[in-house]
Amino acid sequence: MQVERFTVISSDCHAGLPPERYRAYLDPQYRETFDQVLPIQKHMTDKAEQVFLLKDINEQWRAGVEIQLAGAWDHARRTEVLDADGVAGEIVFPDGVTQQNAPPFGAGLALPTKNIVPDLQWAGARAHNRWLAEFCALDPVRRFGVAVCPLLWDTERGIEEVRFALDNGLGGMLIPAITSGFEAYHNRCYDPFWEACEDTGTVVCFHSGPGAFDDVFGPGFPEGDQDRYPGGVGVYISEVFFWTYRPLIFMLWGGVFERFPKLKASVTETGQGWLLPPLLRMLDHHYNDTVFSAKLGDFRSHLSMSPVDYFRRNCAVGASCMPREDAEIRHEMGMDQLMWGTDFPHPEGTWPNTAARMLETFRGLPEADVAAMLGGNAIDFYGLDAAGLSEVASRVGPPKGHFGA
C-alpha cells in the first residue's frame, strides 16, 4: 500500500551560474565588456567579504558541501538536494550560493540602479533569463523560474522581458524593490507592464536583499572606511524587510490591483512574522479610520475595498524558513497566503537541516494547514502542475502523519 505524502514546494530557492559562465548566454556585443568587468566584479565580492569579516564564515559554511552547493547551477546535483530535502517543486530566484553566482552587470537580486549602465543590466538580465529558461526546462514540473527585470529603466523593455519569459517557460518577473530616484509603483506609468503581466499570468515578484546601502555603509561601499559606520549590518538586517514590503504598499494604495484585478504579486523572505501582521493592521486602519488622517483629504475613493482585501486576493508571501512562531500566527498573516521555503542554497536557509526545521515549525498543527503552507498555497498561487508535483512528492515528500496531527 502506498504511503500518502505532502507535496512540498519551496517558494524560495536560488540558482545561478558561476560568474564566468554567464558569458556564453550574453548577446555577443556585450562579451568584451563582460571580460573587462568580470575581474572587477570578483574584486568587489572579495572586498565585501573582507569588509564584513565574513570570508572565514562563508568558507567554513561551504566546506564539505561544495558538491551539493553546485546544485546552484547543476541539474543533477540540484535534483539530489531537493529530493533529499523532501521538496517536490521550487520557485527559482537569481543569485545562487551567496554572492558567488550573481548574474553579470548588477542583474541579480538587488537590481541596483547606482553606478549601473542600463543597457548592460538589461543584457545581464537577459543572459540570466536565457540560462534559467534552459535550467528550468530540464525539469519543468519541478522548477518555476523567476526572470530578472530591471524595470525602472524602461517599461516597454520590461514588457519585452515578460514576453521572453512567457515564450521560454518562465512564470515570474523579479522587479526592483528599491525604486528611490525613479517613479514608485503607484505611478500609472507602470500600468502597461502590470497589464502585460496580468494578460500573460506572469507573477510580479519581490525578494528581500536590496537595502539602502549608501545610508548604511556609506556611498563608497564596498570601498571606503567602514569603521565610520559601526553596526551598519545590524541596520541593514533590521530594515531589509521593510524595503521588500515597500513596493507592495505602493501597489496596494495605488489601486494597481483595482485596475488589474487578476494581477498577482509575491514578496519573499520578508521575516513575515515581524512586519506582516502590523502592516496589515495599519493598512486596514488607515483605510477605515477617519480621524487620524482626515486632514490629509481623500485617498481612498479610488479603491473599492481595503488594501488588505487586495493583499488577500492578489498577493502571497514566500515565507522562507518559516519559524514556529510564524506558523502559530498563520491565520493572522493569511492562512491562504503563506508559502514555506528552504532558501537553498543560501546559508541562512533550512538546508541541510530541512527535515528537522520543518518538523519544529509544523509539529502538531492541523494537517490541512500544514499541507497548504508546505505546498498547496504555492501551487495555487503560482499555478504549478499539481498532478506532476504530486507524482514527484510520492517519492520524496514527508509522509502524511509525519507532523503528528
Next chain:
Amino acid sequence: MQVERFTVISSDCHAGLPPERYRAYLDPQYRETFDQVLPIQKHMTDKAEQVFLLKDINEQWRAGVEIQLAGAWDHARRTEVLDADGVAGEIVFPDGVTQQNAPPFGAGLALPTKNIVPDLQWAGARAHNRWLAEFCALDPVRRFGVAVCPLLWDTERGIEEVRFALDNGLGGMLIPAITSGFEAYHNRCYDPFWEACEDTGTVVCFHSGPGAFDDVFGPGFPEGDQDRYPGGVGVYISEVFFWTYRPLIFMLWGGVFERFPKLKASVTETGQGWLLPPLLRMLDHHYNDTVFSAKLGDFRSHLSMSPVDYFRRNCAVGASCMPREDAEIRHEMGMDQLMWGTDFPHPEGTWPNTAARMLETFRGLPEADVAAMLGGNAIDFYGLDAAGLSEVASRVGPPKGHFGA
C-alpha cells in the same frame, strides 16, 4: 479636603507663530529674503491643500475653534486650552495648527533638505528657537521647549544650537528624521553632537511627519500632476512611522548609546502599537540570533548589550493620542517609556475631546500604570519640575480614581 489628582503631561504638543510673525525673530540680514519667500510659502501651503482636496476639511475643523487654536502661539489661550484639557505640562514641538504655523525656510517638523538653502534653514530654525524660548519662559514649569536643528548640514553649528537652547531654557533638540543623501546617525561624525547633548542633558527628539515625499507625490510636489500618483497619501501614512523610528535604528546599532550612555532620545507620534513591538522583537532577534545573519559577519561586538536594552535605558516614546489597544500592550512596548500626549493643536489629536479619549484609553487600568503613562514617565525622562507640575495638576488634573481602578 483636597482631591488627589493625576499630573498629566502631554508629550506631544505643537506651537508656532503665524508665518509672517517670524520676521521679527530672524537675524536682520535674512528679512529681505523672508519677505520675498513668504508669499511663495503661502502659495505652496494653499497648493498642497488643493492637491489633497483638504481645504474644506481643514476649514471645517477650524471653524468655531479659532480662538482656542490661537493657543498655537498665544500664551493666555494656550493656558486655557491646557487647563481645560487637564494637562499640567507639555513638550512643545514646532508647527502649530496644521501647515499654518511652520517656521520659515523649511525649519519645521519635516526639516527637508531638498531645494533648501542651508544658511536660510539655520536662520529659520534660530528664529523659531528664539520665539519658542520666549514662549516657554512665560510658563517654564509647564512648557518644555524642543528647539529645531537642521543638523545634517553642519555638526558644529548643531552644537551651537545646543548651546543656544541650554542658555535659553529649551531642553530638546529636534533633528531630521530623514537622512538620505547625508550621513546617517550611526556615523561617528555625529559623535561631537551627541556628546554636547549628553553633557548638557539635552534630549534628542524625532517626531513623525517627514516622509519620502518625492517617491510618494513625485519630485515636483506640490506642483506636478497628482493624478499620476493615486493613493500617495495612503502610502505616506503607511510609511511615516517607519521614517520616524529609522534614525533610532541607526543610533542603536551604531553604538551611540554605548559611547554616550547618558544620552537620551525620544520618538514621538509614531503609531507605537503597530511598529514598536515588532521592531523591538526584531532588534533583539538580530542581536541574539546567529543563523540568519551569520553570513553577514560581526556587527554586534561593539555593543555590550542588545539594542533593545539601550532602547529601554536611553529612549522614550511620545505616544500621542494613545489608543486603548496601545495601553493594553504597554508592558510589551515598555511600561517605563510610554508617554501619553494630546498633539494639540493638530486635528488628529485628542483635543477638544481629550477627557473622553483619555477615559477610553485608560479606564480600569492600574492607577500606578496610568499615572506613569499620563505623566510620570515624561517627568522622569525629560527631567521636568515634578513639584511645580504637581501644583498645577492640583487645579487641573483628573482626580485619582477617575479611571476606576
